[in-house]
Amino acid sequence: MHDISLDVMPGEKILIVGPSGSGKSTLGHCLNGLIPFSYKGEHTGSLRIAGLEASEQDVFTLSRHVGTVLQDSDGQFVGLTVGEDIAFALENDCMDLPQMHARVRQAAGLVDMEPLLTSSPYELSGGQKQRTALAGVMINDVDILLFDEPLANLDPATGKTAIEIIDDIHKDTGKTILIIEHRLEDVLHRPVDRVIVMQEGRIVADLPPDVLLCGDTLQKSGIREPLYITALKYAGVKMAPILRPGGIDTIDLSAAKGALAAWMHTAERAAPPELRPPILELRDICFAYEPGGKAVLNHVSFTIRQGEMAAIVGRNGAGKSTLTKLLCGFEKPVQGSIRYRGEDIAGHTIRERAEYIGLVMQNPNQMISEAMLAEEVGLGLKLRGVPEAEREARVKQALAICGLLPFRRWPISALSFGQKKRVTVASMLALNPDILILDEPTAGQDFKHYTEIMRFLCELNAKGITVLLITHDMHLMLEYTPRAIVLSEGELVCDAPASEVLTESGVIERANLRETSLYTLAQRTGLQDAAGFVQCFIDHERWMRQQ
Amino acid sequence: MKIKVFSYNTLDTPIHHMSGLSKFICFLLLTFTVMFSYDIRVILCMLVFSLWVLRLSQIRFSQIRLMVIYVAVFLLTNFVISYLFAPEQGPEIYGAKHIITVLWGRYTITWEQLLYQGTKTMKYASVVPLGIIFMLTTNPSEFAAALAGVGLSYKVAYAVALTLRYFPDVQRDYNDISMAQQARGLDMSKKASLGSRFKNALLIIIPLIFSTLDRVESISNAMDLRGWGKNKKRTWYARRRFSRQDVAGIVISVLFFAAGILVSVFINHSRFFNPFQ
Incomplete structure (x- = not known):
C-alpha cells in the first residue's frame, strides 16, 4: 500500500472495493491488527483507531474496538456449537458463566440465532454461520465492524439478506461499518455513505456511490459496475449524481423509459447458438443415499447437447453435487438412466467415465498433488499407463490449450490461483473429455480473474467441449450460460434461458437466487417484456465479446 | 455418513447429565478394576454393568454397529493367536491341567486355558462399552473445559x-x-x-x-x-457444575473399584480366581 490517507467518522458506513491484489484486504488487516501481529512488514505513517496509535497496540486491544467478520464463515466457526462460538471472545476474557450465558443469548438474539444456540456448525447454512460470526464479534461491544468479503461464500439470496442484516445493525446501533468486497452491486442493495476504490495499493476514489457510478473509475480499476447502470449506458442514458444512481430503488428513471425501449429494438445481438445432437441424456433419475431414505434426486430428466454451455443452479442441498457424483460414477442412480452419445453408461466405471467427463473442483489446491506442472497434467495419463511419448504430446497439447505451455517446467507453487485453476482444467483435458463439469469455477474471484476464467472456458467451449457449470453466481449465468437448469430439493424446477430463470419469482425463491437488477429496471421503466429485455442485454453483451 | 462416528448426541439421560471429567474418572476406575482382576465372576459383573449403562445412555445399536464388528473381529483374532502362541498359559497360571481333548502335538484344549482365555476376552468386551459410552455421550468442549479445570x-x-x-x-x-x-x-x-x-x-x-x-x-x-x-x-x-449424577456415578465406580480389589485381596488372594485348586 502507498499513500493511504483516510478518515472514517463514527457511525459511517463505508464500502471498500478493489480487485484482488489492490490492497483492500491488507488495509483491513492493518485496521484489525493482524498486521503486524500475524503478518509482519514495514510501515510508515500513522494509523489511529479511536485515538490509539494502532502500531503500538496489540491485536487484543484493537479487537475491543474493531470486530472482524472474516470471509471464510466455516473456518472462523471455532466452537462446537453456536453458543460456544459466540462466547469465544468472552471465554478468553475470563467472564463468569452466568453473565456469559446472558450476554450470549442477547447477542444471538440480535441476529435471530437464539433458537439455534445448541446447533453444531454442520446443521447450519452458510448464512447462519455468518450470523453466528457476526454475533461473536458484536458480543465485545466493538465500535467498528469490519466485514472482509462477506458475500464470497453465500448464495445470492443469502447474500442479499446478509447486506440487509448489516444495514439493520448499522441503523439500530449506529456502529461504524466497513465492508471490504468486490461485488459492488450486491453491497449497494442497501445504501452506503462512501465507496473507496483501491487499485495497486492506492486509493483511487473516495466518493458517495451516486457520484462514483457516474464516472469511469470503476471500469478503469477492474470493478464491475451494477448491471442496471451498464444497461442504461448502453441505451445512451446520461448519468448524473442528481439522478441518484446509487441504488436501483433510488435512481430517477424518468428520462430512461423511452431510451431503453428504443435500445431494445436497435441493440446489436449475437445469434443464438444452433442446436446440436444430444451428448448427455438423463432420464427419470432418482437417487437416495440410503435405501428407502430421503430422495436426494427425484425424477430428474434433462438433455445436454454437444457443445452446449449450461449452468446447474440451486441452493445447498438441492442435489447439485449428487448429480455430479451420479454423472461421474461415484454413486449409482436408484432409478433412471444416463446416456452418453446415445449409449447407457450404467456399466461404465469411474475411470472409464473420466475419459469423456472431466470434473474440475472448486478449490484447485484440492486437486493438485504433484510439484511440477507437466507431471501434474500428465498424472491421469500415467495412471492409465499411456506410453511416455504419447503422454508428452498430449500434455503439451493440453497445456497449449490452457495457455500454460511457457510454464511447463515450472513448479506449481509458483503459479497464481487462476493459473492453478487452469492447471486443474489442463489435467482433465489431457484425458480428452468431451464434457467438462466445473464446480463454482469463479468462486472468490474478482471481476478481472473471473472474466479471464470465463473467457478461457468460452474458448474451450468454442472448440467443441461441452461445459456444465455448477454455480450460484448469477452474473455468470446471465453472461455466459445460455441455459440454466434449476434444482430445488432434488427436483428439476426449471430448465430455461437464464433471462427467464432470473425473472421468474417462484424459481428465484426456490433456488435461493435473487432477481437481477435488470429485471427491476425493466419493471420500473414499465417495459412490457421484462424477460425479453434481460435476454436482449445478454445477447448484446455476447455480441460485444465476439467483436 | 462417516461423520457420525465421532459425534456425540445430546439426550436427556443420567449419563449425558454427568460432566465429562467425572465420566472420565469413572471410566478410569472401572477400566482399572477390569484390567486388574482376572476373576471371571467380577468381570462378568462388570460386563453386565457396562451393558446396562450402555442401555441407560440410549445409544442405538445402529450408531455403534461398525465399532462392534471391529471389536468382535479383534477379539476373535486375539483369542486364536493367543492360543497358537501360548496354549499352555492357562495350566501354567492355575497350576493344574484338566485336558478336554488333544488337537495336535502340544496343542491341547484344557479347562484352565479356556477359563484364562475366556476371562481375557471378557475383560476386553467389558471395557469396550465403557469407552463407547464415554465417546458418544461427552460433549468434547465440556470435557476440554473440565480438563482445563483440573490443571x-x-x-x-x-x-x-x-x-x-x-x-x-x-x-x-x-x-x-x-x-x-x-x-x-x-x-x-x-x-x-x-x-x-x-x-x-x-x-x-x-x-x-x-x-x-x-x-x-x-x-x-x-x-x-x-x-x-x-x-x-x-x-x-460449556463448563458444567458437579451434579447429583456426578456424585452418584463416582460413588458407584469407587464401590466397584473397591469390591474388585477386595475380592482379589481377601477371597482369591491373587489377581486370579482359581477354581482348580
Whole structure:
C-alpha cells in the first residue's frame, strides 16, 4: 500500500472495493491488527483507531474496538456449537458463566440465532454461520465492524439478506461499518455513505456511490459496475449524481423509459447458438443415499447437447453435487438412466467415465498433488499407463490449450490461483473429455480473474467441449450460460434461458437466487417484456465479446 | 455418513447429565478394576454393568454397529493367536491341567486355558462399552473445559476440542479429493497392489495437507481476532457444575473399584480366581 490517507467518522458506513491484489484486504488487516501481529512488514505513517496509535497496540486491544467478520464463515466457526462460538471472545476474557450465558443469548438474539444456540456448525447454512460470526464479534461491544468479503461464500439470496442484516445493525446501533468486497452491486442493495476504490495499493476514489457510478473509475480499476447502470449506458442514458444512481430503488428513471425501449429494438445481438445432437441424456433419475431414505434426486430428466454451455443452479442441498457424483460414477442412480452419445453408461466405471467427463473442483489446491506442472497434467495419463511419448504430446497439447505451455517446467507453487485453476482444467483435458463439469469455477474471484476464467472456458467451449457449470453466481449465468437448469430439493424446477430463470419469482425463491437488477429496471421503466429485455442485454453483451 | 462416528448426541439421560471429567474418572476406575482382576465372576459383573449403562445412555445399536464388528473381529483374532502362541498359559497360571481333548502335538484344549482365555476376552468386551459410552455421550468442549479445570493447560485442552470440531471438515475434504483423483484414474480399490495403493494414497494426502494448511491460517486469524491467548486463564461456556449424577456415578465406580480389589485381596488372594485348586 502507498499513500493511504483516510478518515472514517463514527457511525459511517463505508464500502471498500478493489480487485484482488489492490490492497483492500491488507488495509483491513492493518485496521484489525493482524498486521503486524500475524503478518509482519514495514510501515510508515500513522494509523489511529479511536485515538490509539494502532502500531503500538496489540491485536487484543484493537479487537475491543474493531470486530472482524472474516470471509471464510466455516473456518472462523471455532466452537462446537453456536453458543460456544459466540462466547469465544468472552471465554478468553475470563467472564463468569452466568453473565456469559446472558450476554450470549442477547447477542444471538440480535441476529435471530437464539433458537439455534445448541446447533453444531454442520446443521447450519452458510448464512447462519455468518450470523453466528457476526454475533461473536458484536458480543465485545466493538465500535467498528469490519466485514472482509462477506458475500464470497453465500448464495445470492443469502447474500442479499446478509447486506440487509448489516444495514439493520448499522441503523439500530449506529456502529461504524466497513465492508471490504468486490461485488459492488450486491453491497449497494442497501445504501452506503462512501465507496473507496483501491487499485495497486492506492486509493483511487473516495466518493458517495451516486457520484462514483457516474464516472469511469470503476471500469478503469477492474470493478464491475451494477448491471442496471451498464444497461442504461448502453441505451445512451446520461448519468448524473442528481439522478441518484446509487441504488436501483433510488435512481430517477424518468428520462430512461423511452431510451431503453428504443435500445431494445436497435441493440446489436449475437445469434443464438444452433442446436446440436444430444451428448448427455438423463432420464427419470432418482437417487437416495440410503435405501428407502430421503430422495436426494427425484425424477430428474434433462438433455445436454454437444457443445452446449449450461449452468446447474440451486441452493445447498438441492442435489447439485449428487448429480455430479451420479454423472461421474461415484454413486449409482436408484432409478433412471444416463446416456452418453446415445449409449447407457450404467456399466461404465469411474475411470472409464473420466475419459469423456472431466470434473474440475472448486478449490484447485484440492486437486493438485504433484510439484511440477507437466507431471501434474500428465498424472491421469500415467495412471492409465499411456506410453511416455504419447503422454508428452498430449500434455503439451493440453497445456497449449490452457495457455500454460511457457510454464511447463515450472513448479506449481509458483503459479497464481487462476493459473492453478487452469492447471486443474489442463489435467482433465489431457484425458480428452468431451464434457467438462466445473464446480463454482469463479468462486472468490474478482471481476478481472473471473472474466479471464470465463473467457478461457468460452474458448474451450468454442472448440467443441461441452461445459456444465455448477454455480450460484448469477452474473455468470446471465453472461455466459445460455441455459440454466434449476434444482430445488432434488427436483428439476426449471430448465430455461437464464433471462427467464432470473425473472421468474417462484424459481428465484426456490433456488435461493435473487432477481437481477435488470429485471427491476425493466419493471420500473414499465417495459412490457421484462424477460425479453434481460435476454436482449445478454445477447448484446455476447455480441460485444465476439467483436 | 462417516461423520457420525465421532459425534456425540445430546439426550436427556443420567449419563449425558454427568460432566465429562467425572465420566472420565469413572471410566478410569472401572477400566482399572477390569484390567486388574482376572476373576471371571467380577468381570462378568462388570460386563453386565457396562451393558446396562450402555442401555441407560440410549445409544442405538445402529450408531455403534461398525465399532462392534471391529471389536468382535479383534477379539476373535486375539483369542486364536493367543492360543497358537501360548496354549499352555492357562495350566501354567492355575497350576493344574484338566485336558478336554488333544488337537495336535502340544496343542491341547484344557479347562484352565479356556477359563484364562475366556476371562481375557471378557475383560476386553467389558471395557469396550465403557469407552463407547464415554465417546458418544461427552460433549468434547465440556470435557476440554473440565480438563482445563483440573490443571491441564487450556491451550492443550482446547486443542482437543478444536480437533474434534475440524475433524469432519478434513474428512469431507478427504472424500472430495479422493473423488477427484479417482476420476483421473487413481485406483484405490483392492484390485491395485499394496505398493501402488500406498503411492496412490499419497496423491490424496498431499492436496489434503495443502488445503488443510489454508484452513489453519483462517482459523488462527479468527482466534487471534477474538482474543485467543490473551490471558493465562480462560472461562468455558460449556463448563458444567458437579451434579447429583456426578456424585452418584463416582460413588458407584469407587464401590466397584473397591469390591474388585477386595475380592482379589481377601477371597482369591491373587489377581486370579482359581477354581482348580
